[in-house]
Amino acid sequence: MKINTHQFGEIEFEEENIIAFDHGLPGFEKMKRYLLIRTEDELFHWLNSVEDPELCFPLVGARIIDENYPEIEGHEAFGIVTLNEDPAKTTINLKAPVYIDQNKKTGFQKIMEDDSYSINYNLFVENKNADTN
């Protein structure tokens, strides 16, 4: 199968690579099939819709930010990232994580009712010691 994505151009994949989001994502309830794409970039994963190849969400592993982030067995937790023209203003949604089971190829977004995590947590801090280490 092939789709033409905005981010990665034409990509070829097998049916078994598709991750099923049975309930979609808030606002995108009709999009239920995604590919989880990794690039050479160490930090980001990209969740690209199969049904609408233009639709793509950058993800960052929630445990990269908080090693105590709530786990669900068999799943990896990701936060949806909102990129910004000013990279220092990039935010990540830790309040509504996307959980993906890469073996069963299923995923869902869970909204936390409590306020322990922010919906737009700053993903980066300026590295003032960039030159010294």
Place this chain on the structure above:
Amino acid sequence: MLILTRKIDEEIIIDSNIRIKILSSSDGQVKVGLTAPPEVEILRAEVYEKIKENTLMASVNSKNKLKGISVLKINKISK
């Protein structure tokens, strides 16, 4: 929209397994108790709307280029 009038301690049942009970009301605030199977997600509507807005924004901004990120440090939560 279906409109029902309920008194304190009266309930509404949806789909035979979701129960909504009116617990109290005062000063323009109504307290409700909800019982539902664990797979049913219960949310305050405004929380859901905020998440939806954020997800929409993330999809629009996903087309931005990842530039200048390498000089930044991950903002880790340390407890």
